Amino acid sequence: MSYLQHSDVLDIYVEPYIQSGFRLPNQPYSYYYRSLFSLHNETLSVWTHLVGAFIIILQMLNHIQLTSSPYIISYIIYNGIGACVMLLCSAQAHLFHSRNLQDHLRLFYLDYLGINFYGFISGIVHYRFSRVDSVYELFNESTYYSLLSCLSLYSLSIACFCKFYYRRPYPFVHKILQCSGVLIVYVYQIWPIILQIIACYNCKSSLKWHFAEVLSFIASGTVFVLKFPERFHPGTFDLIGQSHHTFHGFIFLMGFFQSEATYRDMLQLKDQIKLQHLQKDIIYACVILTLELLIIYVSLRLGFIRLEKHYEKHLEKLHQNFNRNDGNITSDDYESIKKIE
Numbered sequence: 231m232s233y234l235q236h237s238d239v240l241d242i243y244v245e246p247y248i249q250s251g252f253r254l255p256n257q258p259y260s261y262y263y264r265s266l267f268s269l270h271n272e273t274l275s276v277w278t279h280l281v282g283a284f285i286i287i288l289q290m291l292n293h294i295q296l297t298s299s300p301y302i303i304s305y306i307i308y309n310g311i312g313a314c315v316m317l318l319c320s321a322q323a324h325l326f327h328s329r330n331l332q333d334h335l336r337l338f339y340l341d342y343l344g345i346n347f348y349g350f351i352s353g354i355v356h357y358r359f360s361r362v363d364s365v366y367e368l369f370n371e372s373t374y375y376s377l378l379s380c381l382s383l384y385s386l387s388i389a390c391f392c393k394f395y396y397r398r399p400y401p402f403v404h405k406i407l408q409c410s411g412v413l414i415v416y417v418y419q420i421w422p423i424i425l426q427i428i429a430c431y432n433c434k435s436s437l438k439w440h441f442a443e444v445l446s447f448i449a450s451g452t453v454f455v456l457k458f459p460e461r462f463h464p465g466t467f468d469l470i471g472q473s474h475h476t477f478h479g480f481i482f483l484m485g486f487f488q489s490e491a492t493y494r495d496m497l498q499l500k501d502q503i504k505l506q507h508l509q510k511d512i513i514y515a516c517v518i519l520t521l522e523l524l525i526i527y528v529s530l531r532l533g534f535i536r537l538e539k540h541y542e543k544h545l546e547k548l549h550q551n552f553n554r555n556d557g558n559i560t561s562d563d564y565e566s567i568k569k570i571e
């Protein structure tokens with residue numbers, strides 16, 4: 231396959247400082263599946279999450295094998311599903327987002343849903359197993375769950391809003407809004423654990439894993455915001471080594487360390503967990519997932535019209551270039567694709 235330069239594609243498909251390795255737009259899905267096995271600027275972003283999801287599943291199976299409590303096994307699966315949803319939603323977004331505007335918006339909204347759904351699941355698991363009662367006395371369970379739900383829904387809504395409202399070059403407020411939701415949800419659930427780490431790092435075997443989890447989260451956010459190293463050498467790290475690859479690596483590590491930490495916490499509290507806890511947490515997760523799908527549906531309805539209007543002229547040009555016919559790729563297109571490939 232041969233690839234396009236950043237000036238040849240819509241700017242919505244272009245990340246800052248990435249200049250080459252863009253796949254063709256408006257191709258059949260098979261073209262994007264095949265692109266998994268060639269090196270372009272999204273290849274490593276997809277594979278880091280696919281491999282990450284595979285490792286999380288292996289880790290989950292290992293923890294299940296070492297556990298006899300059916301409730302703990304259910305929570306291991308509960309946490310593992312949250313992590314895999316996040317990683318796989320992100321992988322599919324990177325694989326197909328540059329196909330057309332509709333796919334771009336739809337798939338990145340699903341990516342945001344994965345991130346926020348995992349944020350919610352993590353909040354539940356942290357509260358259920360990693361709490362220290364004296365710290366959580368500030369919140370009773372209902373208050374904690376209600377606030378966590380509201381923050382998760384806010385986080386997804388603001389991410390969707392940023393995607394359809396702002397256009398490149400993004401103002402600084404875009405970055406603040408984009409990061410604020412995820413940051414608030416994470417800080418809300420992790421601060422009692424950070425207090426435990428500060429107070430007595432060696433008191434529980436899980437705390438060193440929680441510490442690694444927090445460091446990975448901070449590292450992922452830092453790399454994401456700073457765009458290091460491509461900021462200093464635009465175009466050099468397009469295919470290998472751009473900040474988004476490192477960002478994905480840290481996000482995987484965060485999920486991996488969190489699973490190790492909460493697994494140890496689960497073993498300590500396994501006799502206190504009852505069926506009604508599990509039922510409540512599953513119901514909460516289903517309700518949040520439904521509401522998040524609803525937010526995505528509304529955002530798509532609002533966002534696509536705005537996006538299509540903004541890129542109307544660019545799209546006309548693309549349609550002429552690729553000689554599209556009623557949304558189908560014509561035989562002429564296949565000829566032109568073959569030539570380019």
Ligand SMILES: [Zn+2]
Binds near residue numbers: 275
């Ligand atoms: Zn990503």
